[in-house]
Amino acid sequence: MPRISAATVADHRASQHAALLEAAMQILVAEGAAGLTPAAVGARVGLARSSVYRYFSATADILAQLVEDSIPRWAARLQAAAGEGTLEQRVRAFGAATLSFAGSRDYALLRAVASIDLPGECQDRIDQLHETMIEPLHAIAAEAGHAHPDLVAHLGWSMLGEGQRRLAAGGEQGVITETTIDVLCRAVLG
Incomplete structure (x- = not known):
């Protein structure tokens, strides 16, 4: 035994x-x-x-459980970052927190998940969790008066993703962070 x-x-x-x-x-x-x-x-x-x-049950299940552990932590961090201050302060805090993800070990997890084919139900769950990370930006875009806050939030998320990729590749942190957040503010706040 x-x-x-x-x-x-x-x-x-x-x-x-x-x-x-x-x-x-x-x-x-x-x-x-x-x-x-x-x-x-x-x-x-x-x-x-x-x-x-x-x-x-398999490698995909290991990845799925890692995602279930990781994304809620990051979603809570992003929600907190975007929770207080003016709209611009909230966008900047959300952007900075999102970009900081590129320096975490959880970033390797999301890159791994993106590189393999997952079963449909696993991918659906990851997509649901992913939306929880974008939700604070969606709320800010709605509050800013955008007619299509969901689209604005997803486009903003894509900008942040490019910033993360450049940071992870060793790009100049200050320039990438400042430029990405400035562009994000213009996109979300008009």
Whole structure:
């Protein structure tokens, strides 16, 4: 019988699950999506591949669970950033928080997810979660009086995505951040 390292089996499983997610994120950051397999994740925490399948059905499931863990954290951060101040201050804070994502290890996760074909239900869920990240910008665009706030928010998100890509590629942080946020303000606030 396997040993548990917690007070209860449920606590042990939760701890193992968290360790597996952390191992998966480390692999993604170090090796990209190509290195992420149930066997590699298990090896990183000392579990056999067959044991990893108790937590994840496949590599796509590992990615989906990482997204479920990561995006709500970022969505809350973006919501908080865009929550106070004038409309311009809110847009600038949202833009800065979004651009900071490029320097986080979660950015590797979203790049990995974008690089593989996911099952339809996984992609649908990722799309739903993605919308939660854009929602604060949508609310600002609506408050600014745009006739099509959803379109404005998505176009603004695309601008921020380009800024993130340039930052992740090692571009000049100050110039990219300032220019991207200035253009975003003009687009969202008119």
